[in-house]
Amino acid sequence: MLEVSQIIDKISVTVxxxxxxxxxxxxxxxxxxxxxxxxxxxxxSGDTMKGALGVTAPxxxxxxxxxxxxxxxxxxxDQLYDWLAELSNQLLGRIKGELMSYGVxxxxxxxVVLRGVSVRIVPRPQESVHKYTFHGHSGDxxxxxxxxxxxxxxxxxxxxxxxxxxxxxxxLLF
Amino acid sequence: xxxxxxxxxxxVVDDSVTIRQQLRMxxxxxxxxVIEAFDxxxxxxxxKADPDLAMAICDVxxxxxxxxxxxxxxxxxxxxxxxxMLTTEGQPGLIKRxxxxxAKGWIVKPFNATLLVxxxxxxxx
Numbered sequence: 112m113l114e115v116s117q118i119i120d121k122i123s124v125t126v127x128x129x130x131x132x133x134x135x136x137x138x139x140x141x142x143x144x145x146x147x148x149x150x151x152x153x154x155x156s157g158d159t160m161k162g163a164l165g166v167t168a169p170x171x172x173x174x175x176x177x178x179x180x181x182x183x184x185x186x187x188x189d190q191l192y193d194w195l196a197e198l199s200n201q202l203l204g205r206i207k208g209e210l211m212s213y214g215v216x217x218x219x220x221x222x223v224v225l226r227g228v229s230v231r232i233v234p235r236p237q238e239s240v241h242k243y244t245f246h247g248h249s250g251d252x253x254x255x256x257x258x259x260x261x262x263x264x265x266x267x268x269x270x271x272x273x274x275x276x277x278x279x280x281x282x283l284l285f
Numbered sequence: 286x287x288x289x290x291x292x293x294x295x296x297v298v299d300d301s302v303t304i305r306q307q308l309r310m311x312x313x314x315x316x317x318x319v320i321e322a323f324d325x326x327x328x329x330x331x332x333k334a335d336p337d338l339a340m341a342i343c344d345v346x347x348x349x350x351x352x353x354x355x356x357x358x359x360x361x362x363x364x365x366x367x368x369x370m371l372t373t374e375g376q377p378g379l380i381k382r383x384x385x386x387x388a389k390g391w392i393v394k395p396f397n398a399t400l401l402v403x404x405x406x407x408x409x410x
Contacts, residue, residue: 130395178395179306190302197301201394204373208393216376221346277375277393282400284369284390284407 116241118213118266119206119256123243126205127254130198132176135247145169145250148230149191151199154220155207162239162258164203166195167230172250173198196222202254204279211276213266293339293409294318298328298355299371300347304394308342308371311398312405325350329358338366339409340389342401345372345379353379356386367408371396 124137147169154163173191174180176198199222207217232240232255239259245252277283295317297308302323309319320335322328324347332338343352350358356368369390370383380391389408392401 178303179310193301194303197303200301201373204375204394207373208375211375219346219373221348275377277380277391279373279375279393279395280397281375282390282392282396282404283380284404285384285388 115260115264115266119210119258120241120243122206122209123241123254123256126202126209127243127245127252130202130205131245131252132247135176135245135252138244138246138251140244145230146228148227149173149195150225150227150230151195151222152225153196153199153203153222155203155217156220157215157217158261159264160210160215160217160258160260162256164199164206165232165253165255165257166199166202167232167253167255168195169250172247172252175247175249176252192224192226196224201279206256208276208278212269212274214269215264215266292316292318294320294335294337295405295409296320296322296328296332296335296338296341296343296366298322298325298341298343298347298352300324300344304344304371307396307398308401311396311401315402315405317405317409324348325352325355325358328355329362332359332364332366333362340367340369340405342369342371342405345370345374345383353383353386353388356383356388360387367410369404369408371401 150167152165173195177194240257242255297305299305305321322331326349345352367389370388371392373394375393
């Protein structure tokens with residue numbers, strides 16, 4: 112059986128790679144700390160796990176991932192804040208969906224967006240913060256997941272035929 | 286003209302302006318008129334005010350009033366327009382609650398624009 116952290120690492124990287132445009136490549140270690148940084152944070156909780164997901168990026172990198180970036184310069188800061196909040200929501204929604212395949216149910220809070228100078232993530236002593244960095248032409252994206260889980264939590268993959276939840280992109284009509 | 290019928294109105298309820306714009310970009314070329322609302326309360330008010338709405342697409346988690354509560358209140362008010370949920374959520378319990386409240390469909394974000402328009406073509410009254 113895989114460790115909880117291994118599974119969450121694998122899920123987080125896969126989800127980020129699936130959502131960020133192709134020119135953002137996974138990078139190891141700490142990358143640039145943007146002088147002007149946007150941060151979205153969204154909390155989650157469940158019976159066996161709780162924590163928060165954050166996304167940190169400079170405005171140009173947020174702009175580069177915006178789904179309506181037909182004319183980059185026309186996007187206002189408010190539109191970028193909104194998109195970063197939605198991106199964090201969708202990233203965590205996908206992670207949540209993947210974790211449901213392991214029998215873990217989470218509830219998500221609403222995202223908040225902050226803007227600051229020299230934004231960086233300061234790891235806490237218990238090393239519960241897991242960072243995933245992605246380098247792109249327009250700047251670096253850092254996604255971090257800060258989580259704690261109960262000692263009794265064992266992740267076992269739910270057989271496909273027993274899964275009832277919907278995953279990203281699925282549509283049901285009643 | 287691709288897809289839907291000219292002039293049918295679709296109410297789009299989401300607290301993210303990006304999602305509302307994405308929906309507008311998907312539905313307008315298909316001939317639909319998009320009416321935007323930014324949360325459940327706003328959506329409910331706009332649905333009450335416009336008897337010509339052909340359907341609604343609605344987020345689940347929103348400030349002030351969530352999407353399932355909005356459907357419940359619409360049905361209590363006597364509004365019968367078809368409503369499809371568009372959300373990052375995929376939990377069976379929530380899907381069952383939405384269905385019981387009167388939702389006609391459930392889409393997990395991010396959405397495929399072609400499939401979404403097909404669903405609207407099928408459900409819009």
